[in-house]
Structures are given as structure tokens and as C-alpha cells.
Amino acid sequence: MVPSTLLSIALSYGLLGLQVLATPIVNLDQIPPLKAIREDDLLAGTVPLNKLHSRSIADSMKNAIQLMPIDEDEFLPSHLRKRSDDLARLDLQDQVKLIYGGVVSDKQIYLANMTLHQPDPSHPLIMMEKFDKLLRSISCRKGRVVLRFNDEDAMNYAIKAWDWINEKESDYFFLIANHKSCSENMQRTPYRVDKVKYDKKSFTTTLTTNDIPWETVATDFDLSISSANMPRRVRTRSVQTLDIIKRGFWDFIGNFNFGKSVYWDLTIGDVNGGRRKIFADPLHEFSKLEITCVGCYLAGGVEIGGFIKVEKGSVKQLYVAAKPKNLHGKLEVETFIRASLPEPGLKWDVNLFELGIPGLSIPGIFTLGPSLQYQVGFQLAAAGGQGNFSLGVQTTIPNEATVIGNLLDVTKSSATGFEGSTVKPILMLNEMSARANFYVYAQPVIGFGVRVLTQYGVEGAIELKLPYINADIVSGYNKDGFCPNDKLRRVSGAKSTSGANIELWFKAAKFTGFPSILSDFDRKLWGVRWPFYETCFPMQGSPGFRPPEPVYPTAAATTIDPPITVTRSSDGSPTFNPRAIQDPPPFTVTRSIGIGSGPTPKPQVMRHPRARRAIA
Template identity: 25%
Template sequence: MTKPFSWLIPGLLLSPFYQIALSFELQPIASSLIETGRHATRDDDFSVLDLLSSETFLWGGSQNGRSALGNLTVHMPGDAENIISMEKFQPLLRSTECTNKSMTMDFKDERSYQYGQRLWQWVNDADERRFVLVAGNGHCGWNQHRLPFVVSNVLFNDAKNMISVIGYVSDWKTVAHTYELFVGGHPSSEKRDIDKTFSLDFNHALPLSSKSFSMGDFKFTYDCDDCGTKGEFEFQFELKTELFIPTGVSMTLSPQGVSANFNPRLGLSANFTGTKTDEMELGKIPIDGLTIPGGILDLGPEIVFSWGYALGPIIGTAGVSTGVSIGLEDSAELKIDLTSPDLSASGWTPKVTKKPITVDASISGGIKVNTKAAMELALEALNTGFEIGLDLEPWAGATLTVASSSGAVCPDDPENHHFGVKVAPSAGVNLNVEASQAGDENEPFLSKAIASLTMPLPSMCTGFGAPSNAAGSSRKTTTKVTSTPLPRPYTTYSPTTAPPTVEPTTITTATSTYSYSSSSAISSIPASSPYPYIHRKRHIERSNG
């Protein structure tokens, strides 16, 4: 069902710091350089003075190795309206004088003046006729950006070859009622000198690499070295509007070398039978945005990192290390249609690399930890504004069961420990997208998962305590427990076979190294992410300043 266009609002509640310090402003590409066939190529060709039913304006620029192109085509389909760009005929002028109500142009020769007089007389022949004259940067001396001027009357001075247009200074949001706007690389129908796709930087380390807290007898430490994201997202945006009503609004994101690395080490000390879950924001990293001056476009992106856990029941004290790395194919593409609303995604099945899990002391319970890297975009184009979040969430978990035996508790244990911990690990990743109205505190009007994978890993067993063989019988029968891994005894599991091929659906089978029965300590923790989106929380925070 198509959502009503109540979300057409004139502003985004973004920090001015993000817009000014981190956005780069695209500069105009002069209309006289556009190969449209309508600029003067001969001394007697003054067609650049023709009043047109549509006109195209380009902006371009590059910063930090990334280039962008903005293409705005404004249509004037009515019988009583037209448009013309001064950039095309400015070489025919000696000078221009502007006020808020008039523009006076001094033509270099009589022939160009007479051509303009003949064409522009059109606006004087009927009271309802208007045309938009767009002055280029600095053409009026005081205008820093392209300036739309609505002309309702024209005066001619034959003696001085001067034309004065009478009307008023306006803005793009008012005069551009029917248009197409493209921002990114070059559109498929246009071949320009600037052809690099604009990209959003995704190379960032996790802002907070360690944390600790305690609640009663529950103590928890978290460390994550070499955790963060890499790569970039190519970005394109298209907006089509007819008589101020959007008929097509879409955004496309494509990963380029995008990966995420998550290698947490947890220090746990607890004795409780319940469960604990939480998610906390670690930090925001604003990245280079994009601005087309004159209120045409403002893009304010940022990366928001968060971290979450689901634990319990937990009995014991130990250190647990695990991890997962994910990578996205460069061929992946996500296109979000904001008028339907809907999205199409292809090639987003992530490559998941599991890390070995280590346990350095006796502990039982359920553990699941995740990190989330959200690419958030707040965008306003003319009178249309919205926010979009793309969340990448790798996670790792395990069920830990304390075991004992009169013999060796773990097969293939050369020291034949009587006590140990059996581990059933798992790992996965969730990729989610949501979109909301800019400044709207209601629920997102679009929220979908574009990928969700769960990868159970082969079981493992770690022996602890005094070994039962003769060589170890003289050792103490207690195990020292610390918050860091002991040199020995502990066992690191490392798969000896290649990981199974990951399909877009959840994997439900895995090779088990050892068979055993254990308590369902983590059965209440779903394989998919248990944590709600935090995008709405951040969105409301921005809305409240």
C-alpha cells in the first residue's frame, strides 16, 4: 500500500556541525559547457536565448578521493511558463545589474539583443505568462549560488541594447514544481566527465574496545581488539516530482570491500539462574556528507556502533573468547523505493568466517554477544526528507555445560581430565534496513531484514582441574581461575575442515565432533538477533536536539 505523502517536510533535525564541517559542497558545472546543442556555435546562432520548457543544471565535486555528481532537470510543461539559464548566454553580455525585483542585462551587440527582444516579448503578451531566469554563481555580484528569478515583465532599451526583466528573486523549492534529481555517479542516460560513483566511508574501528560492569554477584568484562568495519558504500539517489508531488523516490547502496570484524573476549563471574540482556550505544562517527547549495540537497551520514549481549543462566568464573568476521560481495545492491514503500536486495548473502572459541576455566550457561554497525543517512532534497538506516550485526554465542566423569571427560584428552566444559558454539550475522520520515517520531514506515544467517559450529570439549594420568597425579587438584586465559590447561578448538557453503537461508545442520546432552541454558536465546533496532532511539534523539 502506498503511503500518503504526509512525510514531505521542509527540514532535517541534524547537527549543524555535521552539515558544515563534514559535508562537502558540490560546485556548479556551467550550463554553457553542457553539450545540449543549444549553446551558440556560430556568430549568428543565438539559440541560447530561447525560452525552454525544461533545463538541466549540473553540480560536481570530489573530496577524500570520492567524487559526486548532481543532476537537476527542471520542467515547465505549462503553456504560460518557461525557463532559461543565464550561464548559457552570459558570454553575450557586457554586464548585469541585479536587485531583488529586477535584472538589467547589457548586450555586447545589436543582433543578440534583437534576438532576445523577439523571444522574450512572449512574457509581455499575456498577463499570466512567466519564465524563470536562473543567474549563475556571481552573475549578480552578490549571489553565491545559482539564483532563480521569476520574470513577469520585460523592458527593452533599443538605444543601449539593454534588456531589463521585472519580477522577484525566488528559490528552488518554489520554482521547481516538476523535476528529476539525481545524485551519485553519472546517471545511466548521461555521460559526463565526472563518472565516479559517490561513496560513503565505512572504515572505522569500534569506538569503545573495552568495558566492565557488575550487578550484585554478576561481574562482566568485555574487550574487543581489532574490532571494526572496513570498505565503503556506493550511493545513488533519485527523486522525481510532478507539481510538487513525488512520483518516484529511490536510493541505491552497493558495498565495495565492506567487511566487519568482531573478536570479543568476555570475563564472566556469576551465580544466577535468570537471564540478562542489554544493548548499548558505543559511539557515533559522522562521515563526509554532501550538499548541493540552494536547498537542493543535504545529506548527513554517520556510523553508529552499538554492542549487545544475552547471558544466562551463568554459573562459574571464566574467560571466554570467540569471534566472527563477515564480508559482503561487491556485486550486492540494495534499492529502496520510498514511494511504495519497498526494497529490492540482491547478492547480500554475507561470507561468514568463524573464529575458534576458547574457555579458560569451568563455567556453565548461555552466552551470546553482538556488535552493530549502522550506516545512517539523513537526507533532504528540496521539499522531501527522510532517514534510512542499514544495520550490519555480526554475533557469536555458545552453550557451556560443566561435565565430569570417572574417566576422561573429553575424548582425545591426553591428560584424561575428570572435569571439563562442553561447548556448543554458534555464529551468524543479521542485516536489516529501515526507513522513516525525517523528524517523525513514529515507527519506521519500512523495516526489513535483507539477510539473516545462523551457523552452528562443531561441538568441542575443554578439560580442567588435575589430570588423572600418572604424570599429573602429583599436581594440585584445584584450578586457578583468572580473568585472562591461563597458559595451560585449556583447549582451543580450530576446525580442520573448510566451513560449509553459506546459502541465503538459515543453516540448520552442522557436523558434531562429540555427542552429549546438556541443559538448555541458551535455548531461550533465539538464533536471530534478540536486540531491537536502536535506529528509532537515535532518530528521536536527533529530533529532540
């Protein structure tokens, strides 16, 4: 990837063969500090979750990978596991651990770690999979579960542990069953056990049960998502989800850490310089205008974590965390313009790429459906003639960066570690006889839908402007030499001033089942602005002229903005709408702009001999 660079001296030679000379605004030893983004620098009103996001999220949730139950003992080394014939496994518990897993690829396994607490002190819990090795047989029928123990000792221990519920009508405990005769689709199923009967001769216990929904027993729980890497030695074996729930599988996997996040590969686009047209005058309103994305891509991925806490049947905490992993991208937009644009110019955005990311689901308890879109947008105003230029940037986000999004309390959302983000500007000018004001951005959007139990739901998104960049390009004439320090004193040229911002936004909408006080919101968690320098491009230079190669001093972003929040009313309109970019000034120019002294000539096209012609 490109090194960290901050453009203090603009390109002095070599842009598509065009000979140019750059003049720094300041001395290289006096690079000014980076400026924080002001509210009026922001893109005007970040867009709410659009229909494309919502549809993609819905599809991901519908097709989510169904995680299967995994016995907690499978994650312990065999010498540390409680003996399978330990009668203490029949004791009722105030909390139990439910682990789920599913194969998402040949490299990764999704995992969910759920701690289920008893709904109240009088009604404890027990998991059948904890004591099934003490049983000869299990049979589940309508309204009852029949358990046959291996021996009298196990039977007598169960009587001591469970018989208390026969004393009062109001006494019961909860059984979480995971057996083919008790559960549908091999999933855990909750039961309420109201009575217990014993047949000591046959070592048989009959539990009188009621089928219950998860909402009845799962009134208090914590749930986090994580992952495990598939070892190379098993990747060629086409491991399926049913394989990972078999006993002994995790002995084969080896060391495991529940703190490992889920990894989503976000590589999308064309790293080899492919061209994709994003605007070509489809309505014939903007004559002879063509805009193309050249080698636009996003590479790397993001590690995702999630945490849910439910208390007394209400969702109290709902976090999504994201951490970039070797995340970098390139945005280069090539523009051909052959006429002035109608005021106030053109604003356009397009979804260049869409990437399906597998969701995950624990039936009846939790579903997470992610999606990724890679959007490109621009705003262009131009007057006075013709232009052929490219504007863009290469960006790297450090692995140390972290985003924590609190879906229930946006003020507790945060972003850290982005200060090391780096940019390398791209500015190429092939011909110019106009004034152009151009803003362009690339925006990866990680959308996600979350459903908890059956009554709670929310859609959210993490948007990263990676980055947006602006340039104001003005062509002109000066009989004494257009660019300072141009030894050839060429009379025509163009000047450009530019800058780039990186911004991170967190948003949530479409709350279901939560109190009405939770409103849709947009919140800028982090942002930084790189002010680039004025660049001067002399035109029609002598073929023998070859200035020295440009120098790119390195620097990283260090200035962070305070968070900015945008809430939305019920109709979706923002109640606070920070201004993104200044509207382009109204242009009344109908000829090349003169800079300096001397007469202003007629408009002329300044073109390098090798500049490509895309539009007649």
C-alpha cells in the same frame, strides 16, 4: 582478509595454547546446506533511530558541504560544446540541467545532477549561464535584470524568443541566474520574468522580474548524486570547491562518468588488536564480570547513490542505494566471569565508534546528512561458577552486494548479491566451570537525513548485523572421558554449540511534509544463518599431547530470507516485533553439569596454565 570458511570441524588445537579436541557432528563430505533465518531467530525488535543517530544526522546536515553551480558545458570536450556565440542559446526550454559540485577530500568531489522541468507547458525555462557569452554586461537590481548584448543579431534573436510574454498579463517565463550581481553566495537564483523591454540602440534588454523561492519553479525535477575522483596530479594542489567551478577545470580532470557513486570510507576501530572495555560492572550489580572488545574493527567503505523525483510539487520517488567496497570486519568479545549472574542475565549495547561523514547540500533544493556508528551489543546468562572465553567472528561482504532503499515504499526496497558473504568463527575457551549462554553482535549503522526543498524531510538508516553470533557453553565431567575421540580420555571439559547470522535492516522515521499514511518502519532486507558445529574442549591435557591442525572447509552463504517488515505506531512501539534471540533458559545449576555416567564431582575451575587472570 580471511578466506571463506564454514566451521564443520571445530578447533582441534591452538586456542591460546589450550589443547583441545574437536569432534564434528557430521562428516566433512556431508556439510549440510545453510538454513534461512526464521522470524524467531531475529534480534528482538530492531531499535528505532535513537537520539545519537538523530543528533549525528542533524550535525551532518547543518555542516554539510555546500555544492556550487557548475556549467554543464564544462563536462563536454571542447570540440563537442555548442559554440558560445550560438544564438539558439537564447531559446526558452521545457527542461534544463543544473549540475553542482563540491570538494569533499583530496580524493573525491561530490556532484549532483538535477534535471528541472517546466512547471507547466505555458511557462518555460532558461538559464543565464547558457547565454552569458552573448552579453557585454549583466546587472540585477530589485525587480529587474538588465542585459546588454554584444551585437544587434543577439538582441533581435532575444526579442523573437522572449517578446511573447508581453502579450498577456498571465504570460511569464522562469530565469535561473548564476551571476555575482544576481545571486547570493554564488548560488543559482530563480526569477519569474513578467515583462521584457528593449533598447535597440544600446542592445539592452530589461527584464521585469519577481524573486521567487525554489518551491515555485522546482515543482517537477529529478536529482541524482554522484562523484568524481580527483586525479593524482592535482591532489597536491589543495583543490577547493571554488576551483572546480572555474572554466577549464574539467578539461584538466579528463574523462568523467556521472554514474560513479559517492564513496564513504567506513574504516573504524582497531585492526591491530587493540582492546576496548565495553562492560566492567559499573553499577556493582554483576559482580566480577568484565567484557572487552579485542581488535574490533570495520574496514573498507560503501558507495552511495541517491535519486529524487518530484512531480507537481510532491516527492514521488526517494531512493538511497548502497554498495559495499572491500567491506570486512572483525568482532571478538573476551569475557571474564567469576560468579553466576542474576536472572534473567545481562543485556547491554554500546556505541564503540562514531565516524563523521561530510554531508552535501544544494541550498533551497536538497540536503543529505549521513552518519556512521559502530555498535556492539551482547546478552549473557551464566550460572555455576567461573569462565574465561572469547567469542567472535571475522566477516567479509562481497563487492557485488547492493542495497536499494525506497523511503516512500518500503516494499520496493531490496538487497541482492549478499550471498557471497563469508564468516570465520572465533571461539577460545581458557577456563570454565559454568554454563554460559552468550549472544553478541557488531552493527555498523549508516544513518542519513534527507531534506527536499523546505517542506519534505525524512531520517533513515541501513543497519548491518555484521554479524551476531551465539554460543551455549557447558562444562562437565565424565569418568570415561569427556570428549569423544580424545585419546587421553581427560575426564573434564566443556562443550559449545554456536551459530552466526548476518542481517541487513532498512528503516525510516521522522517523516516531515509527507502524507500521514507514511509510517515509521523497520524492514529486514536480507539475512542468512550459519549453523556451526558442536565443539568439545578437553581440559587438563598432558603437555606432550598435540592433535593435528584443524581443517576449515570453505563455503559461502547461499540461503536468503524473505523480507520482514516491522511498522511502528505513533508512539514508537512496534506493531510487529520479530523475536531476535531466544531468552536464555532459566539456570538453576549451582555446580558443574555432569555429562555421561559417573558421579558428579564438586565444582572445579578448569584453567590452562597460560590463561590470563583479569579479575582477582
